[in-house]
Amino acid sequence: MTLAALSLAEGVPQLTLFAVLALALACLGFLGFELRKREGAVGWVLLSGLLALLLVAAAVLRPARVNTRGVSVGAKVVVLVDQSRRLLLPSEGKTRRELALRAADAVSKHFAGARVELRGFGTGELRPLVVADALAHESPAELSDESDLSGALNALAQEPGERPKAIVVVSDGRFTRPGATQDDASLRELAATVGAPIHIVAVTEQAPRDASIRSIRTSGASVAHQALALTIEIGCGGGLACGEVPVTARELRQGVEPFVLASGVAKMTGETATVELSITLERAGARLVEVSIEPPEGDTIPENNRRILSFSVTRDRLRLLHVAGRPTYDVRALRMWLKSDESIDLIAFFILRTDEDNTETNEDSELALIPFPVDELFTEHLPSFDAVILQDIDAVQYKLLRHLPALANYVRGGGGLIMVGGPSAFAGGGYARSPLESVLPVELGGGEPFDTADFVPRYTEAGRSAPVLRGLTELFADELPTFTGSNTLGAARPNAITLWEHPDRRAGRGPMPVLALGESGDGRSIALGVDGTHALAFSEFADRAAGRAYGALWDGLVGWLMRDPRYEALRLELAGPCIAGLPAKLRLVRLPGATGDVSLQLTRLGPQRTPVLTKTVKEPAPGPLELELGALEVGGYSASARVGAAPPTRFDFACERGGPAWSDSRPDPERLSRIAKASAGRAVSAAQVNELPVPDPIEVAAERSHVPLLPAWAWTLAASLALGGHWYARRRQGLL
């Protein structure tokens, strides 16, 4: 391709051009004014004047010829292929993703003359896409839950370099953004950001026969013991007749069957119905709630019939039940510490009188005593407590025995338990071989229930490194006060950690635990086999730290019991979403100072107790650590990780098959058409790709030459001659 054009001499500024033109016009005007009433051969004067003006202008501007040689290249076309996990939904015997990739391939071929760039979009970022590679991986892990076309178009608009002449979007139309309710004006605004028509290729227009949980909304924050409303939208698509759809919300717990929180029925009048369930989560921390529907017959996508939601349940106040078998200085110290903490809602019951005591009263009205509401506390109100502290209370004498199974279930269900020592605690209180023993971190052996000898407990290696005791060790290092007597505790259970041990007494093959922590099901428990921690609050020993050691110890114990992250040696999180069937990773962040081997045990939430995965990493390098969990099935999981000898840290998470991406399986061809229309593009089906208009190629200059029409002296000579002729003509007319 060669093009020729006229131009001015190189280096002549535009201002000069305007000045010459202005001067020429002024001269012409003056000449016309002179000749307005003249008769005779004024035509020669005018003609010679015009010629002189033109030649003078040419002498100044020196016109040149510009020759351009160039090439024609194809227009830039960007093909955006939806990379959301939603496209793994089945369609026409394949997946929508496969249809989309094949359509993208067809688009590339259709625009063979253009420069086609294939990109994938999901959460907004754009990634290069190779169709053959993508087809080879049926369900790649990099697919996203979102389908953000708005974000992708904005990212494209902000890219430097050549703008595309056309954009082709390949999707089913169920975008996260732009939403279904976005108006045409905002769609036009979105299209204007890229400045090119957006053509659409709809991979499918056929909605599957599917009942699904379309969305779950919560109102307000999830706070322990407070009702939380779940607004659940159920959808029925593809002509499936749903009628009434039962909906159930269950909490997934470790070691036990899922606990039914609420249930209801969605009555379908059209394609959707909404049901509101009120649930109350009793335990704080990360809680998994499974919401499921019972779909009608003919449902073709079972994966979106249940969702597993993760709630981070907070506490308004920590609600503790403190039950003591008799008032002592130890009870006093604990009560005063608990009462001093404004964040604790304390319910306390102390046994102040037994049937054997002689109060020297004629009637009970002389006493300020109330009956111990043991049945009410351990049946009706038990779930409302975050933790229970049993301090030196005889389970037999005070009729606790019959409630121990419920108390054990309470712990397995996520409650906290601290058993504080004394003559009537542990085996001395009738807890040996009771259901509660199984949730304590230690076994309760036979023999004498307690020993009366003074002793100073010894820190174990775990005790020295455990964040739960850091407050205490910062005050007194390894030093502890002398305790008077100790309960007889058995060996620590598997997965339990001993923090203090007896220097002389033995339990099994090792030293007897004095302070031990353990997990049971969803809950945690602590065994403290002494009744003298008040010596950390009030004693000559305590005086050295002004009594602060007591608060340091109990802050740690109660904090650990309630899974306060400050008292965990590790922080666990998923490195990306957990999609059933795809490899998942867990990221472990160790606290400074937490060293040693890292071990991980992964258990499925529910009645099964066998771990699905156990791993140990020997002395890993400092810094975050990522552990491969492999491909997990749908469900809730509990990861328990431990670094060195420190107590384990637990992290619950869910794996879903479809997750939010599959919640609405219907394609949205209407939204696709509106986007195309707003940008003056076209919307076609995958079979009509060949109907998409191909943008014109772009001409690109390759060589340019600049040749003056005449040399400058020739223009000057011609202008001089023309001015001379004009002078002669004017003389003849008497105009000088």
Added chain:
Amino acid sequence: MAGRLSRRLALTVPLSLLSASSRAFAFGDGAAFHPRLLRAGTRQILGLRTSGAGRWSWELVRRTSAPARLVPSEVAADQSSLQAEPFVIWAGDDDPGPLSAAEVRGLTRFIRLGGVLVVDDSQPDSGAFGRGALRELSRVLPESAPVRLDPSHVIFKTFYIVDRPVGRVLGPPEIRAIVRGKNAQVIFLQHDLLGALARSGERFALATEPGGVEQREHAIRLAVNIAMYVLCSDYKDDQVHAPFLMRRRARQKP
């Protein structure tokens, strides 16, 4: 009753007798109520009233579930062992004179750790000890002055419902105390409580006047309530007890 009492006594008495001031207690005994007699300032002649502290423990064990050490001990205000336990009784019948700097320091630490001090005037008629103790304690806690405890204060309902304080003498119908935070930490009694509890052999040593036996019973009840206050602090102020106690007080007062 005998069985239960004997069990608790078995826990507390023998070892306490063996060593009243050492730490060789039985399991559970280290946390038991222990009325210690404070030595501070001029030495007070308590005589038979010394046995009142033991009787205080004995009545507590007999009437309540609380364990207590039956043999009292003495502790000096300038000894570090004052900080070993959170309860001490300072009794006397004469002006204790000025406390030494070490005694003031010891008592200050005791109070700041949260200890409870009962100041029991053995001769309320003269009031010399009470006035002297108040004067010296104002050096220990210069920022705190005693206040009258309201009749609804928890100390009047920690175990018994007590309408007014009494001891060997009827005394004023009120208790004054230095309250720090929410806790009454220094309790001033002008009723000779130890006198009402003092024993001489198998009998009470001193007559209670003017109420006789009934007054002594009420004095014992006050002692039990004070012990329960030391052991349970404001437990009976918990909301869960409020409706019961209000009904009972209403029944007692026609």
